[in-house]
Every structure is written in C-alpha cells, then in structure tokens.
Amino acid sequence: MTRALITGNQAAAWGARLARADYMPAFPITPQTEIIETLAGWIDSGEMDCRMVMMESEHSMITAAGAAAATGVRVFTATSSQGLMYAMEMIYGVPGMRAPFVLVNVSRGLQTPVTLEPDHTDVLAARDSGFLQIHCATCQEVLDQTLIAYRLAEHHRVRLPVIVNLDGFYLSFTREPVEIPDPAAVDRFLPGFDPETTRFRAGEPLSQGVVVLGSTPYSYFRYETHLAALQGLPAYAEIAADFAAQFGREYGALETYRSDDAEWVLFIMGSFATKAKDAVDRMREAGWKVGLVRPRLLRPFPDEPLRQVLAGKRGVAVVDQNLSMGKGGVLHSELASVLYGQLDAPPILASFIGGLGGRDIAPEEFYEMIQVLHRAAEEGKPPPPRLLFTGDELREVRKLQAIAHAERTEGLK
Amino acid sequence: MYRIRFHGRGGQGTKTASRMLGTAFFLAGYQVQDAPRYGAERRGAPIFAYVRAAKEAIHERGVIREPNLVVVADDSLVPVPAAGVLQGATARSVMLISSSESAATWRDRLNFPGTVLTLPAEASEQAELCFVGAACTGAAARLLGVIPRAILEAAVREELSALGEDIIRRNLEQALAAFDCMEPHAGSVNEGVAFSVADAKAPDWIDLPVDESDAAAAAIHASATSVEVRTGLWRVLRPVIDYDRCNRCWWVCSEFCPDSAIKVDADGRPEIDYDHCKGCMICVAQCPPHAIAAVPEQEFSEKTP
Structure with a gap:
C-alpha cells in the first residue's frame, strides 16, 4: 500500500490499472483526458499490460467497449459530458448485451451554453439506460469504487456495465491523499474476469443488438435488464462488505453522516457532499440537529435503505446539481417517489438546485437550507423549489446582457 | 486550516508551484488538497491554483473564499479583474507579490486589508520566467513557517522528478533562495478559521424572472468580437x-x-x-x-x- 497525493483522474486510472483491464477504447475530452493519458503512459512504459485503441468518436468507443466485453475480456473506458451525449445511442444499447465493463464519467455540465465545469445533468441522461451508476465524493473513493464497479458489473446475477462518476475539476483535477492498494491485495478482492458464457469468438459466432418483432419478447428482455439492475443492490452490499473487510474502507449504498439523531437532513450527491459535511459540523456546533445522506448508488436506486435512514425525520433538503428542464431536480423526484405514502416519511421535502456548471455552494447556503426546512415545518407549508442564485449573480448577468444589448443595437445600424 | 491561492500566467509554473507546496505539506504530515483552475489552457492566460492543508481531513472544496496567503507570480495580473487576485482577502491575509516594486508601493496602490510582502528582485532577477513558480513556492513555505527547508527540497525533487537533474537543480536554487530570503517573515501566515453559523449572513437568494427568449439565449450578436479581446x-x-x-x-x-x-x-x-x-x-x-x-x-x- 502506498499513500500518494493524486488527482481524481489519476485515481480512476489506478483503478483501471489495478483491475488489470485488458482493453481500453478511448477518446479524449476535457476534463477526462488525464485518465487516458495516464493509462497510455503506463502502457507505453510497460507498467500496464492493456490494449488501448483510440477511436474516432465516443459512439464507436462505447460500441467497441460492449463488443470487447462480449468476447470475455475486462474492459475500461472513460468519457465526459458531450462525449457521453455523443455515445448515448450505444449507452442505451450495450446494457442489453449483458456484457459487463466499467465506464468512468467525469461530470461536466451540458450545452447550451458550453461549460467545462461540473454538474450531473450529463450522467443523469444515462440514468434509464441499464448502466448501473456509482457516484464518488473523494479521490480515494474514485479508485476504490472503480474496483468495486468491476465486481458489481461482473456479478453473476447482474452482468451489466457500470458507470463510476466523479466531478470535473472538484475531483478530476484536485489532488488529495489516496491510498493505492497493493496489486496482490486487489487481485484477491477482484480476481480475473470470469466471462461465464459471455465469450464471443470468431469460431463461435453470436449476434448482439438484435431486433425482436413484437412487444412480448421486447417487454421480456427490457424488464429482465431492469431486474438485473435491481439485483445490483444486494450484490453491491455484499461486494462493499468484502471491500471493507479487506481494505477497511466502508462504502455503503448510502453514506450517512451524523444523521442517526438528526431532525433535518441534507441529501446531496457527488463531491459537493463533502462541503455539506463541513456545513453539518458547523451546524452541529451551533446546536442544530442536522445530518447528511449521500447516495453512492444512483442505479439501482437504494429505495429501502433511504426509507430507513429518513424515517421520522422532520425535513429533508435535496440539493440537485442537475436540472431536468420543465420539472426541476432529478434527485428530488427520485426521493419523493421513494418516500411518498410511507407513514413515517419526512413531511417536508424541499428542492434546491445548486452547483450548476460548478457554481460554488457557500456554507451559509447550507445553513439557510436548514432554516427553510424549519420555517416550512412551522408554517406547515412545503417550500417552493429554490435555485441557488443570488442578487449579485443576477447583477453580473444583467451587466453582460447590457453589453450584449449595446452590441446588438449597434450591429443593427 | 491553511488556505493558499497562487496566481500566475500559463507557462510560469503556477500549477507546479501549488503542487510543490501541496507535496511539501503532505511530506510534513498534513492532509492536503491542491488544484488548478483555468478555462481553456493556454500560455500567458491568467490561471490560479489553490492549496488547502490541515491536520484533520479536509471537506472544503473548490475556490478559496478567504485566503490566508495569496501568492502572485506575475504582478501584471493585479489590475486584471478577471484574475481575481484580491478576491476574499481580509485583514488576516498575507499577499506575496513577485515584483521589482516595493511592498509599500503595492500596499498603497491596492489598499490591501492585510499584509503585503514582495519577493524581491534579488531572489527572482536571474530567474527565467518559468522558474518564478519555484521561487514562489519557496517563499510561501517560509511564510507558512511549518515546512522545513529539507522537506521543501524533497517536495521540489518529487514534483519535478520526471524533468531531469538540471531542471531540478535550477528550480531548487530558486526555491531555496526564496525560502532563505523570507526568513524575517517566517511564520507570518496564520491558519484560517471555520465559517461558523453565528458569523454567517443569510444568502441573498433571488427568484429569477422569466426573460424574453432573445435575451435568455446564449448568443453573441456582435460580429468580430475576438478583435476586441x-x-x-x-x-x-x-x-x-x-x-x-x-x-x-x-x-x-x-x-x-x-x-x-x-x-x-x-x-x-x-x-x-x-x-x-x-x-x-x-x-x-x-x-x-x-x-x-x-x-x-x-x-x-x-x-x-
């Protein structure tokens, strides 16, 4: 075991290296490129035995990843944002092949307008695809979850590809101390890929991505993929327990922080959750009974564990670092569907949209969210959804618009 | 927790400077977080990088809002608003500017609320521009007062190990000279405090109005705007x-x-x-x-x- 200061991107690369990935189709995109650069460096120097192929697009990259996984080799690949969008046809296509592999997504907001900075709208577009999703909050978690993701993807009852998500900039380019496990220890946790019957060969032909005529077989195959995804929940629990036993780091489907005796809970996904943890500590110092719950697994969604940890709470502030146009925060809807109708569900479930395009969330904003819950509970009235956006920010936009207006009217002369 | 922000231009080794300091903290037994921030990467464009270091685990992320130390590798950045050199500085902040002008001049010019120090010309004069970062790291390490000289040296060696002995030697000369020349100010940077609930001001959240679509479309109407930049x-x-x-x-x-x-x-x-x-x-x-x-x-x- 080595303890090193590495970025989230390097941590993902270490995950692929320690998993002994055999094949890596690749395509560069900011802020993910450092992952494939790091792996390419190791392959070039002979430190890693892997076949890397630069594809002409992410669409081809995901196709190649699925096809290679169908031959029974261990596959790693990575993308981000618009790259994930470009691959989307195949993101929805490959899970039904039931050929497991790991895709690391480095979250970055989607256009328009274009940004380089993170939010989760990109990876949530893959939410209904059949890929399982694990979301990370630290660089250590990126490495560890990449290893766990292979066990999950390759689990006998699952056999689906898995996305490991990390936030651009806040993790991808941020160095933190990371324990890099010994290869031998990883080999014990994650033995070589047993492809079972997944072993396409030239001499044993197989057709994948086939057509079915009629809704009966279609419904059957689609629902089977869903059932397999649901099997991911018990499988994940078993694998995370194995990981904790071997490496001492606990990765439940939910991270709970000071939430056992909390009356008010912040619900937030990804690296901003560590900022929320800090805020929880400050609020606890002030005597507020606040805790945090963070989903690590987004697919399958940990319905029952969430009902348990949130039972009896007075209010939950859901912070969505994403935006579903015409609806609002995706996690808010997901959590509402889990809690609705439960007799001991929190009466207040407030929606906050924040961190879009990497916009910072200040400590006082977390404090205010809890105040909003308080007031809502007192008034017995659910609060409307709230975008984290201040008067100063609007003034900044208005200034830019004033310049744009001047340029535009000048242009009409 | 120490919160340090480095400002420089692409090509001056600003990211490397932050990493050398991060590694020095790490080798000195601290928990560390360091990260660069830039838009499209390009030589000469303003970039900043930050380092957090503490004895306990670091949960804070993203840009530093109240820096304990601001290091400016290029004094031409100070008047560039987009560079945000003065962002969040308080009476407790220390600013170190690599400049041939005096600290007093910068203090008057900026009305800086905290302490202003310059990395004097003697330490950086013979330095080629790409070594400014190393000098800044050395000076910052001394101002912090918790990084021994030997650890600074080890950190510079570790961060630059892929670049060969000659580059390492030239960076080390700069880093150690700057470390030595900051001796009178050793330990003048203090750790910052947590943002307590009692001191917090409620955020000025507003409801966004529904604007006309032409104003709310992310479009640039003027032509040839790149000429203006x-x-x-x-x-x-x-x-x-x-x-x-x-x-x-x-x-x-x-x-x-x-x-x-x-x-x-x-x-x-x-x-x-x-x-x-x-x-x-x-x-x-x-x-x-x-x-x-x-x-x-x-x-x-x-x-x-």
Missing part, C-alpha cells in the same frame, strides 16, 4: 522580427501563426499584430533564417512604464 496581454515573451535577417519569404511566419496575428504586405514584409499575438513563439521556431527573437515582455514594460 486584446489577447496580446497574455504574452510573456514577445517575438521581434530582425528585418535585416528576414528574407521576405512572405509566408512561413504568417502561415504558422495560429492566431493570424502576422500580416505580410505586398513586398513580403511581415508585421506582427502585438494586440493579438499571444506569444506562443511558433513563428520564432519556424522562421528559416532565424530572424525572429523572443524577448521577455518585462524589457518593454521597463522602457515604457
């Missing part, structure tokens, strides 16, 4: 044509210029548009008769203050 300000080296050596080939420098900042007239005489030349030095490298020299911008700014 004087990217020449990013330059740290200026290409200067020696017309006695220029053989009027009429195309090599202008063709290779990625910014179309070199025009050639009917006689084949090239002219560089310094408002838009970013100083990439591709023309310097490509010119067949070696008629273009790379001259530090500093030499021009000294002549015309």
